[in-house]
Amino acid sequence: MYKSLADAIRDAEASGRSLAQTALALESKDQGRSIDDIRSALRRALVVMRNAVERGLEGDLRSASGLVGGDALLVAKSHAGPMSGTLFSDVLARALAVQEVNAAMGVIVAAPTAGGAGVLPAVLTGLARDRKIPDERVIDALATAGLIGAVVAERASLSGAEGGCQAETGAAAGMAAGAATEMLGGTPSQVGHAVSLTMQGTLGLVCDPLGGLVELPCVFRNATGAALALAGIEMALSGIQFAIPVDEVIDVMGEIGRNMDVRYRETAGGGLAATPTGRRLAKERLVQIRTARH
Amino acid sequence: MVSLLDIIGPVMVGPSSSHTAGACRIGLLVRGLVGGTPERARIELHGSFARTGEGHGTDKALAGGLLGFRPDDERLRDALDIMEREGLDFSFEKTTLSDEAHPNTVRLTVERAGQTATVIGSSLGAGRIRLSEIDGYPVELTGHLPTIVLVAADQPGSVARIAGILAEKQVNLATMRLTRKERGGDAFMVIECDEPPGDPARDAIADLDWVHWVRALDKVGG
Numbered sequence: 001m002y003k004s005l006a007d008a009i010r011d012a013e014a015s016g017r018s019l020a021q022t023a024l025a026l027e028s029k030d031q032g033r034s035i036d037d038i039r040s041a042l043r044r045a046l047v048v049m050r051n052a053v054e055r056g057l058e059g060d061l062r063s064a065s066g067l068v069g070g071d072a073l074l075v076a077k078s079h080a081g082p083m084s085g086t087l088f089s090d091v092l093a094r095a096l097a098v099q100e101v102n103a104a105m106g107v108i109v110a111a112p113t114a115g116g117a118g119v120l121p122a123v124l125t126g127l128a129r130d131r132k133i134p135d136e137r138v139i140d141a142l143a144t145a146g147l148i149g150a151v152v153a154e155r156a157s158l159s160g161a162e163g164g165c166q167a168e169t170g171a172a173a174g175m176a177a178g179a180a181t182e183m184l185g186g187t188p189s190q191v192g193h194a195v196s197l198t199m200q201g202t203l204g205l206v207c208d209p210l211g212g213l214v215e216l217p218c219v220f221r222n223a224t225g226a227a228l229a230l231a232g233i234e235m236a237l238s239g240i241q242f243a244i245p246v247d248e249v250i251d252v253m254g255e256i257g258r259n260m261d262v263r264y265r266e267t268a269g270g271g272l273a274a275t276p277t278g279r280r281l282a283k284e285r286l287v288q289i290r291t292a293r294h
Numbered sequence: 295m296v297s298l299l300d301i302i303g304p305v306m307v308g309p310s311s312s313h314t315a316g317a318c319r320i321g322l323l324v325r326g327l328v329g330g331t332p333e334r335a336r337i338e339l340h341g342s343f344a345r346t347g348e349g350h351g352t353d354k355a356l357a358g359g360l361l362g363f364r365p366d367d368e369r370l371r372d373a374l375d376i377m378e379r380e381g382l383d384f385s386f387e388k389t390t391l392s393d394e395a396h397p398n399t400v401r402l403t404v405e406r407a408g409q410t411a412t413v414i415g416s417s418l419g420a421g422r423i424r425l426s427e428i429d430g431y432p433v434e435l436t437g438h439l440p441t442i443v444l445v446a447a448d449q450p451g452s453v454a455r456i457a458g459i460l461a462e463k464q465v466n467l468a469t470m471r472l473t474r475k476e477r478g479g480d481a482f483m484v485i486e487c488d489e490p491p492g493d494p495a496r497d498a499i500a501d502l503d504w505v506h507w508v509r510a511l512d513k514v515g516g
Contacts, residue, residue: 001295001296001297001298019514024298027297027298027299030295031299038298038299041302041303042302044305045302045303047304048305048346063309064348064350064351087295101308102308103308103309104309105304105307105314105351105354105370105371106367106371107307107308107366108305108306108307109303109306110303110304110306110420110421111301111302112301112302113311113420114308114309114310114311114314114315115310117308129401142302143298144300145302146298146299146302147298149301149302150297150301151373153296153300153301154296158301158420159419159420165371167357175301190395211308211348213307213308213349213350214308214309215501216347261305267404272358280419285349286348293442
């Protein structure tokens, strides 16, 4: 796959194709698989994503510690918020839903990781429903998201243990923003700006889960990651051009991750995990997991 | 080379690709080494597996893998109950293996139909795994391809003979690694194949009188 989004954007523009088509053609060549075969794998991923959204919105799932679950339904049913009933609120609920399913050992697509699995389905399926976008275009968007994620994996990292949450929900938000921008008719260059405009807002984000579990704040950070993606899409489709090239934004995310103290890289040694309440909850809830078992 | 489908995937039971999906894959490979679900398993968790394994369902995922469930199988959630219902004796404990061990490491000692195996495996992140030791032999087994493992007397020509059998059976080799505990002792061979080797190839290798033991392992991911 491409190691530079600038290269992918240049190739797409030169050939008059979308980034999705450009990425699918290269993946087909790299892996020796037909484009139809790759698209059917992506179609299966989309089915799992939609199922996870629906399952989470039922609202009855709880995580191993009991710390998360049921909040997706709270947002979906709410009439109290300033954006209740809008696309924005629907996308938030979908992100929470998938991540609640993940925390409760349900089936998700790790895209790019399990800890950041809520962002991409929330943004893509939320927009697809709102704009009545056919599945084939959502599948194209998944290919574009895969291209963006592959470039991030190559140039920076997709692991919270290596790069903090900017490498998980931050990368997921960049992938979702770029993919959705193309799905909504944006040009390859606008896709690049959507990724930059979104990821600039997640630079430095630490990975600080209570007790080291993929629960809190992970569930909520998927929702705020999806919100940032919507902001990036809105700005890019309005024509905003971010001055720092997208590959450089991705590079600096990797650099910040490498310089990030180990306490902020999935070790539960810093951030929210190390607050007095974070420590107390982690201790109490881990005991609870053990008692529930025996 | 990063594949687009590595990024949009895998489909898995949550919550963690390393602590859940990777742990399940380790269980699946170990199951393959004894040819089916073990009756007894002593499972020793090291590092982050010991510290956060319970909250991540690492114990359920390992047990589920030993039961033959794949990383996307929802039965993983109930694997400990299923294990008890089937009367299997799997026990879990925490340990410290060594300072150099990867943070997500487990040692499994399993027994099935009179056969035993002791295996050290690590989950490297994003669901990728590596078994690093089998019955005291240093190995490198990732399960990303169908794999033949065998123990044979270490004698001249053994590698060529086995490669010859696989060529006769039209099995294309990806990698072949041989390790031994000492010179002239038995050797452990790990042979990764591009496609499943099939029973005839495995049986032909097992028929060699200097081969003590052979198993064909299904690919478990990637």
